[in-house]
Amino acid sequence: MDIGILVIGNELTSGMxxxxxxxxxxRELHAQGWRVSAVMIVGDDRDAIKRGLDYLLEIxxxxxxxxxxxxxxxxxxxxxxAGAFELDLYTDEAVLQQLKGRxxxxxxxxxxxxxxxxxxxxxxxxxxxxxxxxxxxxxxxxGRPVAVIPGVPAEARKMFSDGVISIFxxxxxxxxxxxxxxxxxxxxxxxxxxxxLSHEDLEILGVSIGFYPRFPETHLVxxxxxxxxxxxxxxLRVICERIEGKFHRxxxxxxxxxxxxxxAALLTDRGLTLSVAESCTGGLITDRITDVPGSxxxxxxxxxxxxxxxxxxxxxxxxxxxAEHGAVSEETAVLMAEGVKGVAGTDIGLATxxxxxxxxxxxxxxxxxxxxxxxxxxxxxxxxxxFRWDRRRIKEMSSQIAxxxxxxxxxxxxxx
Amino acid sequence: MDIGILVIGNELTSGMxxxxxxxxxxRELHAQGWRVSAVMIVGDDRDAIKRGLDYLLEIxxxxxxxxxxxxxxxxxxxxxxAGAFELDLYTDEAVLQQLKGRxxxxxxxxxxxxxxxxxxxxxxxxxxxxxxxxxxxxxxxxGRPVAVIPGVPAEARKMFSDGVISIFxxxxxxxxxxxxxxxxxxxxxxxxxxxxLSHEDLEILGVSIGFYPRFPETHLVxxxxxxxxxxxxxxLRVICERIEGKFHRxxxxxxxxxxxxxxAALLTDRGLTLSVAESCTGGLITDRITDVPGSxxxxxxxxxxxxxxxxxxxxxxxxxxxAEHGAVSEETAVLMAEGVKGVAGTDIGLATxxxxxxxxxxxxxxxxxxxxxxxxxxxxxxxxxxFRWDRRRIKEMSSQIAxxxxxxxxxxxxxx
Numbered sequence: 001m002d003i004g005i006l007v008i009g010n011e012l013t014s015g016m017x018x019x020x021x022x023x024x025x026x027r028e029l030h031a032q033g034w035r036v037s038a039v040m041i042v043g044d045d046r047d048a049i050k051r052g053l054d055y056l057l058e059i060x061x062x063x064x065x066x067x068x069x070x071x072x073x074x075x076x077x078x079x080x081x082a083g084a085f086e087l088d089l090y091t092d093e094a095v096l097q098q099l100k101g102r103x104x105x106x107x108x109x110x111x112x113x114x115x116x117x118x119x120x121x122x123x124x125x126x127x128x129x130x131x132x133x134x135x136x137x138x139x140x141x142x143g144r145p146v147a148v149i150p151g152v153p154a155e156a157r158k159m160f161s162d163g164v165i166s167i168f169x170x171x172x173x174x175x176x177x178x179x180x181x182x183x184x185x186x187x188x189x190x191x192x193x194x195x196x197l198s199h200e201d202l203e204i205l206g207v208s209i210g211f212y213p214r215f216p217e218t219h220l221v222x223x224x225x226x227x228x229x230x231x232x233x234x235x236l237r238v239i240c241e242r243i244e245g246k247f248h249r250x251x252x253x254x255x256x257x258x259x260x261x262x263x264a265a266l267l268t269d270r271g272l273t274l275s276v277a278e279s280c281t282g283g284l285i286t287d288r289i290t291d292v293p294g295s296x297x298x299x300x301x302x303x304x305x306x307x308x309x310x311x312x313x314x315x316x317x318x319x320x321x322x323a324e325h326g327a328v329s330e331e332t333a334v335l336m337a338e339g340v341k342g343v344a345g346t347d348i349g350l351a352t353x354x355x356x357x358x359x360x361x362x363x364x365x366x367x368x369x370x371x372x373x374x375x376x377x378x379x380x381x382x383x384x385x386x387f388r389w390d391r392r393r394i395k396e397m398s399s400q401i402a403x404x405x406x407x408x409x410x411x412x413x414x415x416x
Numbered sequence: 417m418d419i420g421i422l423v424i425g426n427e428l429t430s431g432m433x434x435x436x437x438x439x440x441x442x443r444e445l446h447a448q449g450w451r452v453s454a455v456m457i458v459g460d461d462r463d464a465i466k467r468g469l470d471y472l473l474e475i476x477x478x479x480x481x482x483x484x485x486x487x488x489x490x491x492x493x494x495x496x497x498a499g500a501f502e503l504d505l506y507t508d509e510a511v512l513q514q515l516k517g518r519x520x521x522x523x524x525x526x527x528x529x530x531x532x533x534x535x536x537x538x539x540x541x542x543x544x545x546x547x548x549x550x551x552x553x554x555x556x557x558x559g560r561p562v563a564v565i566p567g568v569p570a571e572a573r574k575m576f577s578d579g580v581i582s583i584f585x586x587x588x589x590x591x592x593x594x595x596x597x598x599x600x601x602x603x604x605x606x607x608x609x610x611x612x613l614s615h616e617d618l619e620i621l622g623v624s625i626g627f628y629p630r631f632p633e634t635h636l637v638x639x640x641x642x643x644x645x646x647x648x649x650x651x652l653r654v655i656c657e658r659i660e661g662k663f664h665r666x667x668x669x670x671x672x673x674x675x676x677x678x679x680a681a682l683l684t685d686r687g688l689t690l691s692v693a694e695s696c697t698g699g700l701i702t703d704r705i706t707d708v709p710g711s712x713x714x715x716x717x718x719x720x721x722x723x724x725x726x727x728x729x730x731x732x733x734x735x736x737x738x739a740e741h742g743a744v745s746e747e748t749a750v751l752m753a754e755g756v757k758g759v760a761g762t763d764i765g766l767a768t769x770x771x772x773x774x775x776x777x778x779x780x781x782x783x784x785x786x787x788x789x790x791x792x793x794x795x796x797x798x799x800x801x802x803f804r805w806d807r808r809r810i811k812e813m814s815s816q817i818a819x820x821x822x823x824x825x826x827x828x829x830x831x832x
Contacts, residue, residue, distance in 0.1 A: 013452040015443025016626045018436060022457065027431025036429040038464060039457035041438065048454060048475075055471050059464075191529050194488040210426055211488055212433065213568065221432060276720070282706025283699030286720040290698025291808055293774055295722070301730065302720030304692070304702040310717035310760065314730065344726065358709055388522065392707055 002037040003029050003168070004056030006049070008067035008077050009151055013043040021066045021156045028161060032169070033176035033225065044068050049080035053146075062144055062168055064160065067151025069134040071114045081148060082121035085141060089119045095126060095135055102133060127163045131155055138167055145171050176225050177232040181240055183220040184253040186404055190218055196246055205235040216397045217259070252407060259403045264292040266410035275344035276302040277315055277336040279327065280354035280370055284399040300344045305336070315339030326365070328353050333371035334382050341375045349375040350406055352398050356391045370398045374405050381415060418453040419445050419584070420472030422465070424483035424493050425567055429459040437482045437572045444577060448585070449592030449641055460484050465496035469562075478560055478584055480576065483567025485550035487530045497564060498537035501557060505535045508542060511551055518549060543579045545571055554583055561587050592641050593648045597656055599636040600669040602820055609636065612662055621651040632813045633675075668823060675819045680708040682826035691760035692718040693731055693752040695743065696770035696786055700815040716760045721752065731755030742781070744769050749787035750798050757791045765791040766822055768814050772807045786814045790821050797831060
């Protein structure tokens, strides 16, 4: 079943307000196993609304229309829908009395323009609004249900989830089963992954894969559809296992997992403590770690050693090492990781030092040069990177690599 | 001039991702004095793209198409546009060489599917992508320009603002002058601001104001339009001055300013140094500060003192104070700010301590209790807050208040 979404409002076509209703409605429809034929956003304009309705009805089995049901003059959705379908408007007495009662109980004086909200096209079924004054309505159009709801996000969401979904479900027989899994990958690009998957296999199994780059990660959403729930879930499992077989070492999580959440869970499970010494990442690593509830259990401290003095004082990095090799060097990174671990008395020390730019680069160490070190027990490893993004992205990528290095270490995996 | 926007991607029609490109593009078009005829969002589907193009071209003078220019199989926008316009595809050798060069400089192996990104419909003008691999293109369709750009928001925004706008401007006789200013406010809500502005005055002057809440800030975009450039600019100035008169103390910046950028500029101007001791904000304050190029000039160090031990060791907060008043207390916050300032030898010390939740609250100090302290010279001020958001928002609001406190101090303004 293909469903069209028509969202109405000048505030949307002017870009003044970000439409969030269509995305919410699309997600809910998708979860029901229905497809969105198209989303259209038009202004509060009779012609545009009529054209949008005509277009969407041609390619859809049902429509959701949101917005323009308020009491003010620019709210013309009800009249526009009636006009498009060549229907007269009538006043629903029950809704009118309910509206007047609502106004009096809120102590707001009744004005006649509000009566507009009690008017509906002939033959409409009214959809209750439990949290606002604008009722919605359902109109049948040659066997295709058209549900009209207000645009206020809280009202649209509630009326769609509680009312429209079940109306649509009643109106149609066929229901598709959908199972979905998001696989979160770091260290492999979209095109590398895409090339190794056979599209024929996917088609046979009714499974599709969407790539969602979320710098610096790639998220794969694997979606399986079909008539029988068990088959749908089995096909999803088969494809996910194939992807895991190929990309195991690059998969850090699933669905709602975050890199920092996975690292936090591993540290908590193993009862290990962590301290962090950051130079170029400037606190981003501990910021991410402390987004995880309960991180105080394992995070002893972080230090942002932006000055050389602070590297000496807080981490015990000898000034002579910094003078000889530079603050951005393997030697300094290693001593930062070992230093913070020793001073904080933690099991693990993590450190970054680099040149995030735009200034500060040299020929030997250009902007984007970053050293990341991990120290645990007697061992310290350090890796050198050269990134070519802007300052923020260099920080994001460096924090991601540091956390991933820690994740691999905790999972007992080899570190590149 | 009416412009249609077509956004393409299965991640959008499935509701997986919220489309933000159309709203951005609509806002930019609106600022140019152009109208959006309709926004349409369709999946990665040849038929849907063709139908959408046909529909929008009928009601528009120009089109912007965004999304589906990636290297993977589901990215079919270029081929779909060529198909809809009955044009063959060709490989642009210059773009191909540029792509290969990009891959090799990033150390990513070249795979043949990437060559797709060097293919364009015959007769297309290529639109450069300065920050990503997917170039866009401009296609003329019976005198109507159709600009196709990638869907990655950062790329879409940059290519639209820097490229497409001026292409469109060249293609049409330009009518209206537009001047625009964004006023960035912290500490006053949208409705409080809206109430104090007279809509009649704005209408007379041809000035509109858009509210863009960007937690925890509110951005006001003031747009002035009219026939004569000087008048347009004068009207903008008049309205901005009125807003400044009323909200001066809540305005921290304009246009591209950020709170951390403003603070960094003030510190640099005054030649003052800073150190930061963070508990509940977990490094977010220094992360934000170090996003500003050149912050190493004034930021001596940050410490994320998540454990009590680290508060004692790194800041010299007496263990007895923590034991008596708690790690989350005015006493501890004050000693953290004074401690980090003293140990780091900086002019200013900034500190946060609080309960970001979801656990750890008590009746006396519920989740959301945060103390923020600023120490400079002989003086230390400390404020207590109670926030009712989730962990991340508590961190964001706390870092914002700390930076704003520092901003007001540096600007010689009173601190609430």
